[in-house]
Amino acid sequence: MSEQENGQTEESIWVDFKLSGLLLSDKVRELHASIEEEWDSLQRSACQTAAGRALWKHLIHDPVADVLAGEKYLTSFYEKIKKDRLNNAREISGxxxxxxxxxxxxxxxxxxxxxxxxxxxxxxxxxxxxxxxxxxxxxxxxxxxxxxxxxxxxxxxxxxxxxxxxxxxxxxxxxxxxxxxxxxxxxxxxxxxxxxxxxxxxxxxxxxxxxxxxxxxxxxxxxxxxxxxxxxxxxxxxxxxxxxxxxxxxxxxxxxxxxxxxxxxxxxxxxxxxxxxxxxxxxxxxxxxxxxxxxxxxxxxxxxxxxxxxxxxxxxxxxxxxxxxxxxxxxxxxxxx
The missing domain is CATH 3.40.50.150 (Vaccinia Virus protein VP39)
Structure with missing residues (x-):
């Protein structure tokens, strides 16, 4: 299905980004803070992967990816995507x-x-x-x-x-x-x-x-x-x-x-x-x-x-x-x- 058939434009796909209420809860933020303090780079890469799936949601419909990714990785991944789009990159991050x-x-x-x-x-x-x-x-x-x-x-x-x-x-x-x-x-x-x-x-x-x-x-x-x-x-x-x-x-x-x-x-x-x-x-x-x-x-x-x-x-x-x-x-x- 094309973006137009789905009622979405390329612009609307990437600008429609906001953190869910679950991510902003004290409990989830506390858990992700411990990830940053205690996990090594290999373990943290799992959160980066989840962030990519959450942000490419027009193709990957993952209902738990954003919570598993966490605020930090979602935000940083989104900034990379935004930068790539502004620079008309041939390959968008993710x-x-x-x-x-x-x-x-x-x-x-x-x-x-x-x-x-x-x-x-x-x-x-x-x-x-x-x-x-x-x-x-x-x-x-x-x-x-x-x-x-x-x-x-x-x-x-x-x-x-x-x-x-x-x-x-x-x-x-x-x-x-x-x-x-x-x-x-x-x-x-x-x-x-x-x-x-x-x-x-x-x-x-x-x-x-x-x-x-x-x-x-x-x-x-x-x-x-x-x-x-x-x-x-x-x-x-x-x-x-x-x-x-x-x-x-x-x-x-x-x-x-x-x-x-x-x-x-x-x-x-x-x-x-x-x-x-x-x-x-x-x-x-x-x-x-x-x-x-x-x-x-x-x-x-x-x-x-x-x-x-x-x-x-x-x-x-x-x-x-x-x-x-x-x-x-x-x-x-x-x-x-």
């Missing part, structure tokens, strides 16, 4: 996040549909402040597991409880879309995260969609490959779908102290670990476009027109920073090539 989110949403739905109504599980590793359990209708028949740091999940639960407590004051309480939601306090860099997941009710023989959005590149190479291999091993037990995003090597230089794991060829890596079918997309490809990549000269379309082996752009010598969106799958019935 557009990558919007495309990435919509790609994962659409592929989660497609994967669940491929199970033909069988009972399914969706595991979000490094779930952060993800609100999919509250916004995706396709999850109604699925059991959802969110895996992340204990402190993060406890804060997320407390923030959502604050929403529930104030719903009697005129705010609408967010409705759970998923069949069930289980939060699993575990660090996927530890050897016992899978044991904790299974102890929380995960069934290794049930069809599963594994979602690793915005998490792999924060891990070391050893930990990232271990996690991917662990998931691949389930292909021998049941129908298994992996949805993940990968940075190439050049992208990790954007934050030398933050990003670690990369793969320039995840479509080669994943079959070597045990996945039978792998499909790779880049931002701007037909399934990773969503009407947001029309400018042929934007960064992402310029990169798509270059071979993936090219590391620096021939026009200006800038590094070719790519984000790959990857679906991989396997099942006991399929032979690994």
């Amino acid at each position: 557009v990558i996040l919007a495309v990435r989110t919509l790609w994962f949403d659409s592929h989660i739905e497609a994967a669940l549909n491929s199970f033909d109504g069988e009972e399914t599980q969706v595991v979000l590793l490094g779930a952060g402040m993800d609100g999919r359990a509250y916004r995706l209708n396709c999850l109604r028949g699925s059991n959802i597991f969110e895996v992340d740091f204990p402190t993060l999940l406890q804060m997320k639960t407390t923030l959502l409880e604050a929403v529930t407590m104030t719903s009697s004051n005129g705010n609408q309480q967010p409705a759970m879309m998923a069949r069930s939601l289980t939060r699993v306090a575990a660090d996927i860099r530890d050897d016992n995260w899978l044991e904790k997941l299974q102890a929380s009710g995960y069934n290794p023989e049930r069809n599963t969609v594994w979602v690793l959005e915005g998490i792999l590149y924060y891990l070391s190479n050893l930990h990232a490959v271990q996690v991917l291999k662990t998931i691949a091993d389930y292909c021998a037990l049941t129908h298994t779908v992996l949805l993940a995003d990968f940075m190439n090597k050049s992208s990790t230089t954007l934050a030398n102290s933050t990003f670690h794991f990369y793969s320039d060829w995840p479509d080669h890596l994943l079959p070597s670990l045990g996945f039978a079918d792998v499909k790779l997309s880049q931002i701007g490809d037909p399934d990773a476009h969503f009407g947001l990549m029309d400018d042929p000269l934007n960064l992402f379309n310029r990169l798509r027109n270059l071979p993936r082996s090219v590391e620096t752009h021939p026009d200006d010598g800038s590094p070719c920073c790519r984000l790959y969106l990857v679906k991989a799958s396997g099942s006991p019935e399929k032979d690994i090539p």
